[in-house]
Amino acid sequence: MSENEKDLGVAMALLERFTTQTLPRALEIKERVDRGEQLSQRDIDFLQLTLTERAEEIKPLVERHAEYQEVYAQAVHLYKEITERALLNEEKASPPT
Numbered sequence: 746m747s748e749n750e751k752d753l754g755v756a757m758a759l760l761e762r763f764t765t766q767t768l769p770r771a772l773e774i775k776e777r778v779d780r781g782e783q784l785s786q787r788d789i790d791f792l793q794l795t796l797t798e799r800a801e802e803i804k805p806l807v808e809r810h811a812e813y814q815e816v817y818a819q820a821v822h823l824y825k826e827i828t829e830r831a832l833l834n835e836e837k838a839s840p841p842t
Contacts, residue, residue, distance in 0.1 A: 756806060770795075803817070
């Protein structure tokens with residue numbers, strides 16, 4: 746099996762998991778933070794694992810295949826939007842010091 750065939754298999758599995766599991770959960774979290782809710786520890790753990798650690802794991806694949814860069818960039822941007830909004834929500838909920 747060639748390196749490209751291995752990459753394609755890995756990419757297909759990752760995209761399947763992303764579209765059926767990761768993206769729907771991330772969008773649900775984004776909806777909640779957009780409404781002003783705070784992140785739960787479960788949300789934080791999900792974001793930490795899925796959108797940071799796994800993003801770093803697949804970065805070499807994305808670097809080898811330009812066709813995956815846009816979806817990768819969009820996922821990273823979604824993570825950034827969620828965390829920025831969640832931080833604002835935390836700041837609003839915390840009493841001033």
